Amino acid sequence: MKKILDCFFVLFIFLTITQCSPIRQDSNELPNIVLCMADDQGWGDMGYNGHPVLQTPSFDAMAAEALRFDRFYAAAPVCSPTRGSIMTGRHPNRFACFSWGHTLRPQEVTIAEALKEAGYVTGHFGKWHLGSVRMGSPVNPGESGFDEWFSAPNFFDNDPILSREGITIQTEGESSMVTVNAALEFIRKHEASGKPFFVVVWFGSPHGPHLAIEEDRGLYDDQPENLQHFYGEITGMDRAFGKLRAELKTLPSYENTILWYCSDNGGLPNVGSTGGRGHKGNIYEGGLRVPAILQWPDRIKGARITSFPANTSDIFPTFLDIIGVQGDTNRPLDGISLLPVLDNRMESRAHPMGFWHYPVPGIPTPSAAWMAELLEAQRNGNMVGDSARLRLEDIQIKTQYPVDSLAGHAAWLDWPWKLHRIQDEAGDIRWELYQLVNDPLESEDLSGDEPDRAAEMRTALEKWQRSVVRSLYGLDYL
Numbered sequence: 001m002k003k004i005l006d007c008f009f010v011l012f013i014f015l016t017i018t019q020c021s022p023i024r025q026d027s028n029e030l031p032n033i034v035l036c037m038a039d040d041q042g043w044g045d046m047g048y049n050g051h052p053v054l055q056t057p058s059f060d061a062m063a064a065e066a067l068r069f070d071r072f073y074a075a076a077p078v079c080s081p082t083r084g085s086i087m088t089g090r091h092p093n094r095f096a097c098f099s100w101g102h103t104l105r106p107q108e109v110t111i112a113e114a115l116k117e118a119g120y121v122t123g124h125f126g127k128w129h130l131g132s133v134r135m136g137s138p139v140n141p142g143e144s145g146f147d148e149w150f151s152a153p154n155f156f157d158n159d160p161i162l163s164r165e166g167i168t169i170q171t172e173g174e175s176s177m178v179t180v181n182a183a184l185e186f187i188r189k190h191e192a193s194g195k196p197f198f199v200v201v202w203f204g205s206p207h208g209p210h211l212a213i214e215e216d217r218g219l220y221d222d223q224p225e226n227l228q229h230f231y232g233e234i235t236g237m238d239r240a241f242g243k244l245r246a247e248l249k250t251l252p253s254y255e256n257t258i259l260w261y262c263s264d265n266g267g268l269p270n271v272g273s274t275g276g277r278g279h280k281g282n283i284y285e286g287g288l289r290v291p292a293i294l295q296w297p298d299r300i301k302g303a304r305i306t307s308f309p310a311n312t313s314d315i316f317p318t319f320l321d322i323i324g325v326q327g328d329t330n331r332p333l334d335g336i337s338l339l340p341v342l343d344n345r346m347e348s349r350a351h352p353m354g355f356w357h358y359p360v361p362g363i364p365t366p367s368a369a370w371m372a373e374l375l376e377a378q379r380n381g382n383m384v385g386d387s388a389r390l391r392l393e394d395i396q397i398k399t400q401y402p403v404d405s406l407a408g409h410a411a412w413l414d415w416p417w418k419l420h421r422i423q424d425e426a427g428d429i430r431w432e433l434y435q436l437v438n439d440p441l442e443s444e445d446l447s448g449d450e451p452d453r454a455a456e457m458r459t460a461l462e463k464w465q466r467s468v469v470r471s472l473y474g475l476d477y478l
Contacts, residue, residue: 030196032257037052039207042267043275058242066295073311077287079144082264089316089333094471099274101363102138103131103394112145115198121187124149126179135166137390139348154367155207159369168375176240206233230271255297263290264333354464359408397474414460419457
């Protein structure tokens with residue numbers, strides 16, 4: 001089997017990746033798309049979701065005017081995998097992005113590539129964390145479909161050093177505002193070009209260490225110091241998001257501009273507020289449920305709250321559906337188009353959602369240290385710096401994963417039922433079943449009371465997991 005897979009890999013690594021084929025060519029009809037995401041903001045870390053302390057007036061204003069998702073999930077309980085799900089519409093385990101610091105595979109087709117093929121100009125701003133931000137890397141934003149990028153390899157704090165298409169630049173200012181200002185520069189540049197734009201704005205907040213500027217920290221001076229900075233970072237992000245939204249409203253194309261906001265995983269322990277049991281790092285509700293808001297004035301008229309269960313893997317197929325593009329049918333997607341939800345035409349989800357936290361550790365990616373090191377190297381004429389940071393090894397598919405032992409913690413969410421499959425290091429498996437409407441905190445295991453339902457969901461979950469392993473082998477790329 002291994003020899004066969006190695007031969008397949010040699011074949012497809014030299015082939016051009018099958019791109020999505022546009023059906024509609026008139027770029028004047030295509031909406032602009034701005035996709036924003038926080039780093040470690042839990043479902044409850046929003047004023048509009050009832051937080052008793054946080055001040056998030058910009059997010060609250062959008063939630064009061066647009067489509068608010070009340071049951072929106074990150075595809076994974078940590079950052080890099082969720083980002084990969086947005087880029088591909090696929091569960092991140094399919095391309096070995098198991099945990100933080102893991103990368104995309106260059107063989108994947110990204111939403112930026114698909115939109116670029118359809119006539120969009122594309123830009124990435126802020127946290128990347130799906131590979132390198134150095135020139136010459138096969139997993140930098142440029143190689144993943146972005147025409148322009150101003151990015152960091154991981155979370156970043158105030159006055160960050162960022163990479164503009166591989167060239168390091170020392171910036172000044174609050175981190176979220178630096179990110180938004182760069183995105184707005186791109187939008188202003190391309191607004192009058194006649195081409196629609198796709199802009200990804202991935203904030204570095206409120207990831208720790210929490211270092212709010214004084215203007216934002218001071219709003220919470222009656223709180224413990226750690227919470228002052230945590231809340232202050234979210235308020236700083238809120239202010240930057242408000243500037244982005246306000247400037248979008250001044251554009252002639254505003255009515256046909258989609259602005260979609262969410263977070264990359266559930267809330268942080270000790271400081272964050274989650275949407276259920278657990279927190280970042282596990283696949284109970286608290287690790288996956290995140291805030292999400294979407295506005296599209298041309299299509300979504302007035303405020304609405306939906307309880308339709310959706311997740312970050314749905315973003316890719318939703319955009320393909322909106323712009324009229326046929327995806328690569330050889331490559332299974334885990335997400336579905338939410339366009340009928342946007343149009344208020346779909347109330348229930350026919351395709352359950354799978355989650356799988358595979359027991360592979362994260363890969364350290366110290367953005368501040370690495371970017372300072374690269375800045376110094378470039379000043380001395382070395383434009384790449386440490387070549388190990390290029391992540392060249394991530395173009396290969398080397399590890400073989402067993403299909404008879406589906407390690408880690410997986411879950412199958414067939415609303416409102418959620419089945420957990422928890423396999424320990426010894427291979428022993430524990431099953432838990434919850435009814436989320438009646439038990440949102442996943443406290444009452446009903447697997448014994450609902451044996452037929454649990455058995456049916458178990459079969460579906462393990463079938464999906466074996467499909468994921470097939471993708472891991474690279475068989476989707478043939």
